[in-house]
Amino acid sequence: MKRTTNWINKINKFFGDSDIVTCTATSAGATTGTIPSTASVVNAVGVNGQSAYLILLPTPVVGKKLIIYNDSGYAFNLATSSAANIYLNGAKTAGYKLAVANAKVAYCDCVSSTQWVVVINDYTAAS
Numbered sequence: 001m002k003r004t005t006n007w008i009n010k011i012n013k014f015f016g017d018s019d020i021v022t023c024t025a026t027s028a029g030a031t032t033g034t035i036p037s038t039a040s041v042v043n044a045v046g047v048n049g050q051s052a053y054l055i056l057l058p059t060p061v062v063g064k065k066l067i068i069y070n071d072s073g074y075a076f077n078l079a080t081s082s083a084a085n086i087y088l089n090g091a092k093t094a095g096y097k098l099a100v101a102n103a104k105v106a107y108c109d110c111v112s113s114t115q116w117v118v119v120i121n122d123y124t125a126a127s
Contacts, residue, residue, distance in 0.1 A: 025076035029054035034081070041067050044100065046074030054097065056081045057088075057108060057116055066108040068100070069123065075101045080116060087115040 024045040026033035035042055037058040047053050054077050057066070070076065077097035080086035088096055098118055100106055105123045110116055 023055050025050065025053035025055050027053055029056035029079060029081075034058070035066065035068075037061065037064075039066060042069070044068050044070045044076060044106075045072040046070060046076040046100075046102070048074050051075040051099070052077060054079050055100075057086075060086055060110045060113055060116060062110055062113055064108075064110040066106075068106040068108060070100050070102055070104050070106075073102050075099060078106060078118065085114060089116070089118055 020041045020043050021036055021039040022043040022045060023035055024032040025047055027050070033054055034056045035058045039058070042055075044055050051074065055068070057078065057080050058064070059081060068078065078088075078100050079097040080088050083092065083094050083096055086092065088098065092114075098106070098120060100120060103122060104120050106118050106120045108116055108118045
């Protein structure tokens, strides 16, 4: 997994050797699928054959930034912890989520106490 190692090294350098939290998608985003509020960098793990599984963003805190990268080989969906109360890219409806495929990185920015803005891009790690 040299690609993952190089990506982690780049993130650690940017964040000053921050701890990286691993979250594994679950059917409802519970337990291992919920990003802790203290996280800044998340190694997201999708599950084989379960691309509808969820990883949930933490409760919004204005100014909070997250980098979520998926190098697990499997897609997952990114959602808020309360779709009825928290906007995700301007949408606040039940079941709204963003698909995060393999080899993608999501840059998440909490812009208000009820709103996350997320941009998902490809990444290419150095070999």
